[in-house]
Amino acid sequence: MSTPNPVASAPAITALRRKDLLSIAELSPEEIGLILDTAEAMKEVASRPIKKVPALRGKTVVNLFFEPSTRTRTSFEIAEKRLSADTLSLAVASSSVVKGETLVDTALNLEAMRPDMIVLRHASSGAAHLLSRVCRSSIINAGDGMHEHPTQALLDAFTIRERKGTLAGLKVAIVGDLLHSRVLRSNIHLLTKLGADVWVCGPPTMFPAHLAQMGVTVTSRVDEAVEGADVIMLLRIQLERMQGAFFPSQREYFNVFGMTEARVRLAKPDVIVMHPGPMNRGVEIASEVADGPGSVILEQVANGVAVRMAVLYLLAGGASYEETA
Ligand code: CP
Numbered sequence: 001m002s003t004p005n006p007v008a009s010a011p012a013i014t015a016l017r018r019k020d021l022l023s024i025a026e027l028s029p030e031e032i033g034l035i036l037d038t039a040e041a042m043k044e045v046a047s048r049p050i051k052k053v054p055a056l057r058g059k060t061v062v063n064l065f066f067e068p069s070t071r072t073r074t075s076f077e078i079a080e081k082r083l084s085a086d087t088l089s090l091a092v093a094s095s096s097v098v099k100g101e102t103l104v105d106t107a108l109n110l111e112a113m114r115p116d117m118i119v120l121r122h123a124s125s126g127a128a129h130l131l132s133r134v135c136r137s138s139i140i141n142a143g144d145g146m147h148e149h150p151t152q153a154l155l156d157a158f159t160i161r162e163r164k165g166t167l168a169g170l171k172v173a174i175v176g177d178l179l180h181s182r183v184l185r186s187n188i189h190l191l192t193k194l195g196a197d198v199w200v201c202g203p204p205t206m207f208p209a210h211l212a213q214m215g216v217t218v219t220s221r222v223d224e225a226v227e228g229a230d231v232i233m234l235l236r237i238q239l240e241r242m243q244g245a246f247f248p249s250q251r252e253y254f255n256v257f258g259m260t261e262a263r264v265r266l267a268k269p270d271v272i273v274m275h276p277g278p279m280n281r282g283v284e285i286a287s288e289v290a291d292g293p294g295s296v297i298l299e300q301v302a303n304g305v306a307v308r309m310a311v312l313y314l315l316a317g318g319a320s321y322e323e324t325a
Contacts, residue, residue, distance in 0.1 A: 016314035020132045020139040023148040024189040032190060036158050038310035038318065039303070045082055046305065055313050056085035060115040063089040064107070065142065066097070066122045071277050071301055072142050072151070076119050079308035088115075107131050117315065120144070125182075138315045146180050152276050153186035155307040157194065159300050160231055163272050168195035173225040173267070175257060176235025176284045179206040179246070183276045184235055188214050201225035202235075202257065205246045222257050229267040232294075233274040234259055234284045250283045259285045264294060272296045 016031060024032070045051055061080045065073050073089065080087040090110070092098075097106055107118060117138040120128050125145030132139040143149040160167055172191055178184055178200055191198045198216040201224075212218050219225050226232055237253065247253045264271060273285075273294045281287045290297060 015317045018315070020128070020141075021150055021311055021315060022128050022132055022139065022141045024150045024153050024186045024193075025148070027150075027190075027193075029193045032154070032157070032193060035154055035307065035310050035314060036161060038314060039154075039158050039306040042309040042313070043303070043306035045309070046302070051082050052084055053082065054084045055318075056080065056083035056316055058086075059117070059316055060086045060088070060113075061117045061119065061312065062110050062115045062137075063087065063119045063142075064092070064110070064121070065089070066092050066103070066120075066127075067143065069121055069142070071304060072121065072149075075301070075304040076140075076142065076151075076308050076312075078305050079312055082305070083309055083312055085116075085312070103127060104130065104134055107135055111135050111137060117312065140311060140315065143182055145182065146185075147182055148186045148189075149182040149276075150186050151304070151308055151311060152183050153190040154311070155300055155304040156183075156187060156233065156274060156276070157190050158303045158307050159274065159296055160272070162299075162303070163296060164230060167191060169197065170230040171197045171199065171228055172231040172233060173199045173201060173229040174233045174235060175201045175222055175225060175259060177206055177237045178202040178211065178235065179208050180238040181235045187233065188216055192216065196231075199225045199229070203247050203253070222259075222263060223266055226259075226263055226271075227266045229271055231272055231274065232259060232264065232267055233276075234279075236276070236278065237280055237283050250280075254283055254286075258283065259289050261286065261288050261292065264289055264292070270294075274300060276300070 045053055063073060063076055077087060115137050119140045119142050120131055121142040122144050125147035127144045128139050128141035141148060141150055157167060164170060174184060188198060192215040200216050201219050201222050204220050271294050273289055275285060275297050279285055279290055281290060
């Protein structure tokens with residue numbers, strides 16, 4: 001019995017006309033819509049007794065993670081397996097990177113074995129762009145330094161759309177470490193492209209340059225940011241990227257910016273609370289909020305698999321699969 005094509009019922013599916021997924025900044029609203037629509041069809045695969053379709057049969061995907069990851073790495077691996085790709089996750093700590101081999105040399109040596117796609121997470125902003133220039137394989141950015149984390153923003157948008165029906169006109173309050181967050185940058189690009197009213201809030205010491213020019217409202221008053229919000233998105237305080245002290249203590253940060261139940265009550269009654277993970281409970285978010293009725297944090301994780309299946313499928317040339325399935 002042939003496996004049904006999960007995207008056959010999705011509206012107006014065409015291949016994404018690009019080799020790589022490097023950033024949200026480079027995507028049009030139509031491309032974002034195509035990825036989200038395709039992810040909707042892909043999500044159905046997770047409810048089947050046999051969670052597998054042949055879309056990427058014969059394709060090889062290498063996962064190359066130079067930074068720690070729980071959610072992104074596992075959901076890419078699960079997505080690849082659900083699409084029947086052959087997958088390999090390089091354990092960087094036991095690779096020749098520890099002997100000093102560069103990122104480009106590592107990638108070129110992997111390329112010599114003819115993979116079709118490389119999923120890259122790296123501490124340097126621009127690492128995925130660099131590989132896209134030297135590699136024949138499709139490069140998918142799984143987070144580059146403080147630059148972008150495109151699939152995170154896509155799964156966030158998917159989760160908001162699923163809960164609210166649309167992103168246009170929603171008030172989205174993003175609160176936390178604005179300075180170091182690649183999730184923030186990708187989300188600002190995506191949410192503003194889809195018509196959301198985006199407010200960003202954090203300590204003034206952590207406002208990145210040019211934030212106000214990105215089409216968002218900037219404030220350091222958290223009550224103002226969350227008042228009437230449809231969506232509250234918390235950002236992790238990234239202690240590992242901090243060179244100096246941006247606030248007096250984590251306890252002080254929680255008192256001023258931490259998302260408590262009292263602050264959530266300032267938002268709309270049906271507000272959803274999001275966090276990309278990993279969470280610092282008691283720093284940027286109270287446990288009662290993280291585990292509370294408005295929290296969609298684990299839905300975000302579940303949706304990450306469908307969104308990454310969609311990205312892998314479309315970059316591989318979704319339309320050509322449909323023609324031959
Ligand atoms: N959200 C996210 O990127 O989580 P990981 O670092 O665990 O992949």
